Amino acid sequence: MNTCPFGETTLEIDLNALAHNYRYLKSHLDEGTKMMGVVKAFAYGSDSTAIAKELVNLGVGYLAVAYPYEGEVLRDAGIQTPILVLHPLPPTFQTITARCMEPAIYSRTMLESFIAFCEEKNFKAYPIHIKLNTGLNRLGFIDTDIDYISETVAKSEAVTVKSIFSHLAASEDLEEKRFTEKQLKFFKESSERLIENLGYTPLRHTLNTSGVINYPEAQYDMVRTGIGLYGFGNIPETDKKLRPVGTLKTVISQIHKVKKGESIGYNRGHIADRDMRSATLPLGHADGMARIYGNGNGWVTINGKRAPILGNTCMDMIMVDVTDIGCKEGDVVTIFGENPRANELAEGAGTISYELITSVSQRIKRVICRK
Numbered sequence: 001m002n003t004c005p006f007g008e009t010t011l012e013i014d015l016n017a018l019a020h021n022y023r024y025l026k027s028h029l030d031e032g033t034k035m036m037g038v039v040k041a042f043a044y045g046s047d048s049t050a051i052a053k054e055l056v057n058l059g060v061g062y063l064a065v066a067y068p069y070e071g072e073v074l075r076d077a078g079i080q081t082p083i084l085v086l087h088p089l090p091p092t093f094q095t096i097t098a099r100c101m102e103p104a105i106y107s108r109t110m111l112e113s114f115i116a117f118c119e120e121k122n123f124k125a126y127p128i129h130i131k132l133n134t135g136l137n138r139l140g141f142i143d144t145d146i147d148y149i150s151e152t153v154a155k156s157e158a159v160t161v162k163s164i165f166s167h168l169a170a171s172e173d174l175e176e177k178r179f180t181e182k183q184l185k186f187f188k189e190s191s192e193r194l195i196e197n198l199g200y201t202p203l204r205h206t207l208n209t210s211g212v213i214n215y216p217e218a219q220y221d222m223v224r225t226g227i228g229l230y231g232f233g234n235i236p237e238t239d240k241k242l243r244p245v246g247t248l249k250t251v252i253s254q255i256h257k258v259k260k261g262e263s264i265g266y267n268r269g270h271i272a273d274r275d276m277r278s279a280t281l282p283l284g285h286a287d288g289m290a291r292i293y294g295n296g297n298g299w300v301t302i303n304g305k306r307a308p309i310l311g312n313t314c315m316d317m318i319m320v321d322v323t324d325i326g327c328k329e330g331d332v333v334t335i336f337g338e339n340p341r342a343n344e345l346a347e348g349a350g351t352i353s354y355e356l357i358t359s360v361s362q363r364i365k366r367v368i369c370r371k
């Protein structure tokens with residue numbers, strides 16, 4: 001197909017690819033292991049409502065967001081599945097509880113202030129999720145907090161521990177296997193001690209996508225998958241098994257003939273070293289095509305051929321080299337999708353799929369499809 005069906009920059013979101021990826025990740029798990037669908041950051045830059053609804057249909061029993069606002073959007077869309085808020089702060093407790101979301105509790109301050117909040121509201125057994133820091137050193141309690149946690153929780157009827165979890169620092173990097181195994185051992189010991197102290201058994205979960213692939217023996221009761229659902233496995237073998245959910249397309253707005261010695265774009269970022277043809281495309285750094293992709297670090301695909309980005313990316317446009325590509329104004333351009341995959345484009349610019357796909361700005365039209 002040579003013309004863009006939507007006539008403007010569009011992110012196609014393929015729910016069949018999502019279903020495929022869900023089943024692939026599920027195939028690494030025991031039958032009873034639950035999956036939490038991580039839909040933070042607009043479902044990794046796509047459409048959190050459409051993705052969350054499909055995940056719930058597929059059988060996901062839990063959703064995760066980073067911030068409460070992200071969960072509110074899902075509740076507004078009628079989604080009733082439990083939602084874990086990975087990164088709450090005390091000023092958001094009202095929103096979290098009003099919308100039946102469940103906070104990750106990662107510090108003494110958070111635990112005490114959330115209990116006080118729940119007591120004030122006369123809540124009984126409000127579900128909380130205890131986050132343990134096992135080596136990432138980002139959010140979480142440390143081992144010397146375990147007894148404190150159980151004692152503090154036992155003193156109040158306002159909350160109940162629904163799950164205990166941790167997050168791996170390097171699950172995709174097998175050169176860090178020993179470090180990861182230490183994290184897993186620490187999680188096992190700390191969670192066992194906490195369970196013993198509590199006198200009841202919350203769910204446990206610690207694997208993200210690469211954890212599911214590389215450490216399925218540590219799946220416990222649930223896993224938290226994000227990037228894999230969207231089609232990226234962090235290693236080529238897994239990438240081959242997954243299908244990208246998002247395809248970012250645009251069109252050629254204008255083609256210029258540029259003579260040797262002339263320049264293209266702001267600050268004369270590209271100087272033509274031969275007579276050439278450039279194509280101007282309607283997406284720029286405000287759409288997620290960051291400046292790092294400029295000056296040939298990034299490229300797009302036009303009629304099956306690579307067109308490198310020329311000079312600096314502008315806010316709303318980029319110019320690409322089409323000197324050797326048969327194409328005309330109005331032709332469709334693929335930024336990422338099957339070819340190139342977002343991880344390839346990202347790696348060319350020294351970044352990762354996560355950053356590229358979550359950067360697709362909200363002004364870009366989303367179209368939900370089943371390919």
Ligand SMILES: *Cc1c(COP(=O)(O)O)cnc(C)c1O
Nearest residue numbers: 038167208209224225226227228
């Ligand atoms: C984002 C996130 C995940 C999902 O990780 P992926 O690598 O995308 O699968 C899981 N757990 C936590 C705590 C996260 O912040």
